[in-house]
Amino acid sequence: MNTVAAIEPRHAAGQRLRERVFRGATLAAALVVLALLGGVAITLIKGSWPAFSHFKLGFLTTEVWNPVTDKYGALAPIYGTLVTSLLAMLLAVPISLGIAIFLTELAPSWMRRPVGVAIELLAAVPSIIFGIWGLFVLAPVLQRSVQPFLIEWLGPLPVIGKLFQGPPFGIGILSASFVLAIMVIPFISAVMRDVFETVPDVLKESAYGLGATTWEVIWKVVVPHARAGMVGGIMLGLGRALGETMAVTFVIGNAHRVSTSLLAPGTTISASIANEFTEAVGDLYTSSLVALGTLLFLITFTVIAAARFMLLRLDRRALSSV
Amino acid sequence: MNSSLLTGPAQRRRAVRKFKNVVALTLSGLATAVGLFFLAAILWTLLKNGLAGVSAALFTEMTPPPGGEGGLLNAIYGSAVMTVIGILIGAPIGMLAGTYLAEYGRNSHLSSVIRFVNDVLLSAPSIIIGLFVYGVLVIRMGHFSAIAGAVALAVIAMPVTVRTTEDMLNLVPQGMKDASTAMGAYPWRTITNIIYPAARSGIVTGLLLAVARISGETAPLLFTALNNQFWSSNLNQPMANLPVVIFQFALSPYKNWQQLAWSGALLITLTILILSIVARFVVSALNPGARR
Numbered sequence: 380m381n382t383v384a385a386i387e388p389r390h391a392a393g394q395r396l397r398e399r400v401f402r403g404a405t406l407a408a409a410l411v412v413l414a415l416l417g418g419v420a421i422t423l424i425k426g427s428w429p430a431f432s433h434f435k436l437g438f439l440t441t442e443v444w445n446p447v448t449d450k451y452g453a454l455a456p457i458y459g460t461l462v463t464s465l466l467a468m469l470l471a472v473p474i475s476l477g478i479a480i481f482l483t484e485l486a487p488s489w490m491r492r493p494v495g496v497a498i499e500l501l502a503a504v505p506s507i508i509f510g511i512w513g514l515f516v517l518a519p520v521l522q523r524s525v526q527p528f529l530i531e532w533l534g535p536l537p538v539i540g541k542l543f544q545g546p547p548f549g550i551g552i553l554s555a556s557f558v559l560a561i562m563v564i565p566f567i568s569a570v571m572r573d574v575f576e577t578v579p580d581v582l583k584e585s586a587y588g589l590g591a592t593t594w595e596v597i598w599k600v601v602v603p604h605a606r607a608g609m610v611g612g613i614m615l616g617l618g619r620a621l622g623e624t625m626a627v628t629f630v631i632g633n634a635h636r637v638s639t640s641l642l643a644p645g646t647t648i649s650a651s652i653a654n655e656f657t658e659a660v661g662d663l664y665t666s667s668l669v670a671l672g673t674l675l676f677l678i679t680f681t682v683i684a685a686a687r688f689m690l691l692r693l694d695r696r697a698l699s700s701v
Numbered sequence: 702m703n704s705s706l707l708t709g710p711a712q713r714r715r716a717v718r719k720f721k722n723v724v725a726l727t728l729s730g731l732a733t734a735v736g737l738f739f740l741a742a743i744l745w746t747l748l749k750n751g752l753a754g755v756s757a758a759l760f761t762e763m764t765p766p767p768g769g770e771g772g773l774l775n776a777i778y779g780s781a782v783m784t785v786i787g788i789l790i791g792a793p794i795g796m797l798a799g800t801y802l803a804e805y806g807r808n809s810h811l812s813s814v815i816r817f818v819n820d821v822l823l824s825a826p827s828i829i830i831g832l833f834v835y836g837v838l839v840i841r842m843g844h845f846s847a848i849a850g851a852v853a854l855a856v857i858a859m860p861v862t863v864r865t866t867e868d869m870l871n872l873v874p875q876g877m878k879d880a881s882t883a884m885g886a887y888p889w890r891t892i893t894n895i896i897y898p899a900a901r902s903g904i905v906t907g908l909l910l911a912v913a914r915i916s917g918e919t920a921p922l923l924f925t926a927l928n929n930q931f932w933s934s935n936l937n938q939p940m941a942n943l944p945v946v947i948f949q950f951a952l953s954p955y956k957n958w959q960q961l962a963w964s965g966a967l968l969i970t971l972t973i974l975i976l977s978i979v980a981r982f983v984v985s986a987l988n989p990g991a992r993r
Contacts, residue, residue, distance in 0.1 A: 401888075402889065406806070408796075408801065409798040412815050412819050412860070422836035423836070425836070474735055475732075477728055478732050478733045485730065496981060497736075501743075503913055503977040504740075505970070507944050507966070508969070510948075511947065512747075515951075516742070561739050564736055593726060597725075615824060619824065622824075623826070649826060669836070672828070672832045676825070676826075676829050679825060680821060683821050684817075
């Protein structure tokens with residue numbers, strides 16, 4: 380009796396101490412997450428300060444990028460980043476929607492898992508692999524068959540014809556958009572599939588009960604119900620496309636200029652950094668590249684934050700793939 | 702009268718609806734075929750071009766000068782070293798943070814902020830992480846180094862582990878936690894003795910996925926670890942690694958370098974796909990109740 384009474388308080392004190400240590404460790408680790416984002420922001424702003432203070436707002440609006448004269452403007456990379464990503468979304472969203480519909484409504488149950496996993500595996504392929512494949516396989520195919528076709532049939536048209544001028548280089552804005560589209564399809568379709576699966580069966584069954592076809596159920600019941608989540612998934616894909624580096628670096632051609640033609644070589648923010656950062660000599664050059672990184676960070680942060688906000692309303696656990 | 706109604710516009714409308722249905726569903730099937738086609742096309746290209754260069758030399762010799770004979774030994778070693786160190790730094794922090802989010806701070810305001818920030822980091826462009834580590838480590842150390850590369854990989858692995866750990870701990874039934882608490886256990890004891898073992902398969906899956914994620918990352922290594930044509934096991938020096946070697950060799954005009962790039966690409970893709978498949982297998986084999 381006595382020994383128990385003597386040991387008990389000491390034991391309890393030990394337990395309380397360990398509790399405090401463990402709890403503190405988990406809290407500290409959680410705060411590391413916050414510190415990282417803050418650290419990234421501070422590092423980028425500090426690194427880009429010389430460029431921003433030297434070029435002021437003109438940095439955003441000038442096209443010239445000349446290491447010899449030490450003049451840098453971000454217009455071409457910004458333009459390339461936005462155009463390739465938007466084009467990629469135009470290609471990827473309909474295909475992703477189709478895949479999500481197929482996986483949730485159409486595929487026989489034995490097929491769902493293997494096909495779903497295969498699409499997810501496409502997301503696991505590293506971006507450098509997409510780059511080397513895009514450069515050696517996709518770009519020649521585009522150059523030989525797709526681009527001459529576009530130049531011949533769409534080139535003479537008024538207005539949109541301007542987008543398809545010039546020789547078929549193979550590499551350029553259009554090829555980069557293609558590769559980006561293939562890369563973001565698995566992300567968007569995975570989110571859409573998960574969102575579709577959150578639609579209650581009762582809703583779908585009532586529509587079927589009224590005589591709706593499968594397509595009508597999807598378009599008039601599932602899609603409206605899942606709209607916020609779908610937009611979230613698309614934004615998440617857009618965030619990926621905007622920041623994608625290696626695949627784009629291989630196929631975009633790396634030319635610091637703004638061309639109306641989608642067939643012309645261009646550059647993106649991430650491709651410029653990847654290509655030039657280790658070779659950049661001079662503080663202003665390096666700082667301009669970090670400034671590009673800061674812009675990319677701002678753009679992707681906004682897009683990703685918006686995406687997460689749209690997905691927040693959904694049950695996190697239903698969105699296993701995000 | 703009834704029958705005339707059915708053969709009239711109503712029936713035509715029904716035919717149109719059915720037609721639309723068939724078209725839309727066919728298109729969705731086609732879309733899936735397109736997705737699968739690209740996966741198959743990439744794997745086929747890798748196998749076709751990569752297998753030609755697979756030999757014993759690939760795993761036993763260093764990266765060669767242009768035109769010379771060689772393998773990828775130093776790059777494979779460097780990738781393995783940096784991935785392992787990256788996981789050793791990133792995963793414990795990620796697991797502890799995930800534990801905080803799932804257990805101690807489950808409903809706190811701070812946790813929802815951290816969750817949000819973690820999700821942002823999870824999808825942040827990896828080249829930005831490279832710039833960050835360059836600014837924090839490389840500039841201060843004065844040179845590129847393997848340790849900087851490993852830290853960059855750790856920064857990418859961490860948010861993945863935070864997310865999977867939190868999700869997996871949330872799958873542990875509340876009743877188990879309550880039972881442990883009712884026995885008088887402190888939360889740390891409940892977590893380490895009850896919750897972690899119950900969520901083990903899920904946590905292992907998360908770790909495998911984190912390894913898969915960082916072992917193919919190229920952008921963050923470009924200006925942290927850089928590259929090294931020679932064997933180096935010095936963490937304080939630039940170190941060769943598969944992704945950067947693939948990048949440099951694929952874009953070079955030399956045939957032997959391009960061949961090594963393809964073989965390296967095959968190697969890295971197979972590793973990652975196998976890891977991803979094993980990760981899914983672990984969770985469905987040990988945790989039949991959990992989704993995926």
